[in-house]
Ligand SMILES: NC(=O)c1ccc[n+]([C@@H]2O[C@H](COP(=O)([O-])OP(=O)(O)OC[C@H]3O[C@@H](n4cnc5c(N)ncnc54)[C@H](O)[C@@H]3O)[C@@H](O)[C@H]2O)c1
């Protein structure tokens with residue numbers, strides 16, 4: 001951070017682009033090679049308070065919530081179109097901020113456009129329902145109202161995707177919002193707010209503040225004028241936000257981490273399961289909340305499967321966003337790489353065997369925060385590498401002998417975000433998928449998610465759901481309107497006038 005001229009106007013508050021209230025800025029560097037990506041405002045608590053006040057005014061004034069839902073939906077459809085039309089610019093900005101490969105960032109932009117389009121079409125589809133009051137004089141209906149002012153706090157691994165999962169339903173429902181993206185990856189949020197501004201979002205409806213969680217994010221969970229806080233990020237931060245939000249009893253939605261089992265039975269399609277075990281854990285450098293970092297493989301095929309996995313993992317090519325040979329990218333920062341280094345070290349010290357990886361990128365990567373794809377086998381369930389979300393390109397291997405043992409192992413975690421089962425037996429797949437205590441279960445696949453299908457976690461992986469009709473429901477309050485069309489004296493109290 002640095003004090004520069006007060007001209008870096010990258011926050012969007014009440015329809016205007018503004019710098020930080022104290023003039024501070026932050027320089028963003030690409031984690032793949034340290035090149036400077038841009039300079040943005042480093043906001044303050046006062047900036048967040050101003051953004052909350054703007055969102056409150058815009059909501060209370062009423063015209064946004066009263067806009068026909070189809071118009072709000074149309075805005076989302078046009079935003080989806082805009083992102084696809086400017087996919088190169090958006091993907092490049094995302095790749096530079098995160099260091100992820102351009103091809104992965106391009107895929108994210110497709111998913112983001114699909115999300116805006118899905119909620120654009122969903123807007124207004126659920127006008128509420130009539131209820132049979134059992135009395136012909138009564139018209140009783142349940143209507144959907146927007147929750148109000150929404151605070152949104154998002155992580156650095158899928159910066160715009162995670163923001164889109166919040167912005168899209170909020171606009172569809174008629175809420176106003178303040179978005180605080182991760183401080184390391186602000187650029188696609190800035191591009192999106194510019195697009196919304198150009199597309200005609202009324203002043204104050206959408207606001208963007210930039211900066212650290214403690215300074216700029218915290219007021220969103222504490223403030224009485226914020227009606228809902230929607231957070232995606234780590235478990236420790238999620239608990240902090242939930243505790244802060246309890247003071248004003250606001251609605252709280254949490255999308256947190258995972259320790260996701262990838263269960264491979266002996267009768268699985270071997271090559272598909274092997275290839276997807278790599279995909280599950282090493283795509284996007286393993287920086288995916290639902291990464292299949294916990295391989296649980298049947299003991300009869302474990303030795304061959306792990307040998308092949310190790311062989312293939314050892315040949316994965318690391319590289320920056322625009323390196324066409326690269327198959328995986330860097331971690332986000334030096335601190336993050338130190339954390340993964342320590343996580344692997346503790347795993348090995350506690351009995352795991354390091355089969356491949358376990359080191360930083362080579363000489364050609366010394367300006368970036370690379371960590372080599374890593375496999376640890378001979379793990380038991382209490383090993384810290386099995387228990388903790390390492391959030392890096394690291395697979396731990398456990399084995400099982402029976403279906404019951406596979407299920408018990410896969411469920412033995414404080415998390416419950418996602419997992420997969422691989423088998424050629426339909427019965428095995430159905431039984432295991434129903435028994436897993438995880439919010440998404442893939443059968444003979446890994447990673448796909450759909451805007452139409454709810455996403456979220458059991459246990460410590462979160463509260464609530466994003467995407468699907470339930471994802472819109474998070475931004476809606478239900479109101480029962482009971483109308484007596486023939487008002488009458490109740491006679492409950494004696495009239496002594
Ligand atoms: N469940 C999901 O869908 C999902 C998706 C993506 C990432 N994640 C999880 O996110 C984590 C990685 O992201 P991260 O390192 O950015 O997480 P993080 O919890 O460190 O930070 C997330 C966001 O919270 C903000 N923040 C930090 N402290 C805050 C506070 N006291 N008050 C308000 N805001 C605060 C940060 O500035 C950032 O914007 C992983 O655990 C990953 O599994 C989950």
Ligand SMILES: C[N+](C)(C)CC=O
Pocket residue numbers: 157158161287288289290449
């Ligand atoms: C939710 N998802 C899978 C897109 C990103 C998780 O980090």
